[in-house]
Amino acid sequence: MEGASGTAGVPTGSMPSAEAIRRAILRLEGAVADSPTSIDARFHLGVLLQADGRRDEAVAQYRQALVLNPFDAHLHNALGIAHHDAGDMAQAMSCFEDALASDPDDPQAHNNMGHLLQVENRLDDALAFFDWALALRPDYPEALNNSGVVRQMQGRLDQAVALYRRAVALRPDYAAAHKNLGMTLLAAGQYEEGWREFEWRWQDAQLAGARRPFTCPQWRGEEAPGRIVLIHGEQGYGDSLQFCRYIPLVAERGLRVVVEVPQPLVRLMRRLPGVEQVVAHGQALPPFDLHCPMMSLPLAFGTTLATIPGPLPYLAADPAEVEIWRRRLVLAAPGDNRPLVGLVWAGAARAGTPDVAVADRRRSMGLAALMPLLDDDRVRFISLQKDAAETEVPPGLGGLIDSAVDFADTAALVSNLDLVISVDTAVAHLAAAMGVSVWLLNRFDSCWRWLRGRDDSPWYPTTLRQFRQARLGDWGDVVKSVRAALAATFTSGNRP
Incomplete structure (x- = not known):
């Protein structure tokens, strides 16, 4: 189960591959060794260490840099983001307050503070910070996205959609804004565009690490008699329970269906009509020709509000x-x-x-x-x-x-x-x-x-x-x- 993605982060554009990040870390570690007082080298090293999952080492670099310049708003922001990602919201708040004290006109600090206030359900206060960030930088995609998240939470879906569209117009590859746009369109019942935008979830940081590295094509609803398709669960148990209703329809199109779900769902999914095999996540998979994430099935079938598959029930106990x-x-x-x-x-x-x-x-x-x-x-x-x-x-x-x-x-x-x-x-x-x-x-x-x-x-x-x-x-x-x-x-x- 997903929520809308807000952003408290150092804007880095498209993040390079893990291997490229590690090579860059080695180069920056050499630069820091050669010039220990280089704030820029420590800052960029910290960003990459954090991207590599080495959060404690990133924090150490930010703190060392802040010793050299205690009034650098970018460093306070970066340190706050590291604490945010570790779940320490109080420390993150303190860092963003320090960033604003160092530079009251820093749009990133306003954006990050707004994000934390949104997390605390202080929605009106959060909007004030996002508005301030956008007044300082009108072309700020993260602030537009975050402002959309708050309006989505408030039920102001049309306003949220408009903000997400502005964000992706400024940055066409902004996955979080695309995904949020998709979920807001779905919440409004606009399924045709909503399912397409929802596919961006795999590019968003929340799910990018869970994307499966399959080399075979994703099934998009085409006829493929006799071919084996792997339908794999994603995200929460409830998502699989809601969207497994499509599996018998896949089998009706002549495909042989293998289902991969977490172990607690295996026995229940075996009772679905049309399932040839159910595999627990983490076990070896049989050969297959096509694959489809469970929550991409509505897109494959072109689902609208009027064509949601029925009837009920579609699951049954022994x-x-x-x-x-x-x-x-x-x-x-x-x-x-x-x-x-x-x-x-x-x-x-x-x-x-x-x-x-x-x-x-x-x-x-x-x-x-x-x-x-x-x-x-x-x-x-x-x-x-x-x-x-x-x-x-x-x-x-x-x-x-x-x-x-x-x-x-x-x-x-x-x-x-x-x-x-x-x-x-x-x-x-x-x-x-x-x-x-x-x-x-x-x-x-x-x-x-x-x-x-x-x-x-x-x-x-x-x-x-x-x-x-x-x-x-x-x-x-x-x-x-x-x-x-x-x-x-x-x-x-x-x-x-």
């Missing part, structure tokens, strides 16, 4: 496993015949990617926010929150989910439920794809896939209902609405 989990649910609460409602309150933290981790904190709510729901005794609540802390989960919610080893197990458990109430995470996709009713607790700046201004989803038209934040970060009204909906739905123990 009936024998469904019965095993039914018995476990009965044994956990003998004689309790109330409707069963599963709860998920947090997504994966993804702490290794600071900006993505921030987006996860916005989509997650914590169990404490859901506690008012637990007062409703018309239903029996079941925790579907994997690996939740024991101290966090009340005994009444049970811990059955922690014995689920993969999504096939989770699917069998979910098959026994009457309703799943979940934040935007993989379990919501799983349940909706299986035909189980889902109430999605959605953040204000929701993911593009949920569109805007609607409480249903064309991806799950009969199974999913959205409860959206009216204000960024406000889960209170969402929970009140869900509580009222529970009371209206489960009257006297009836099932929906």
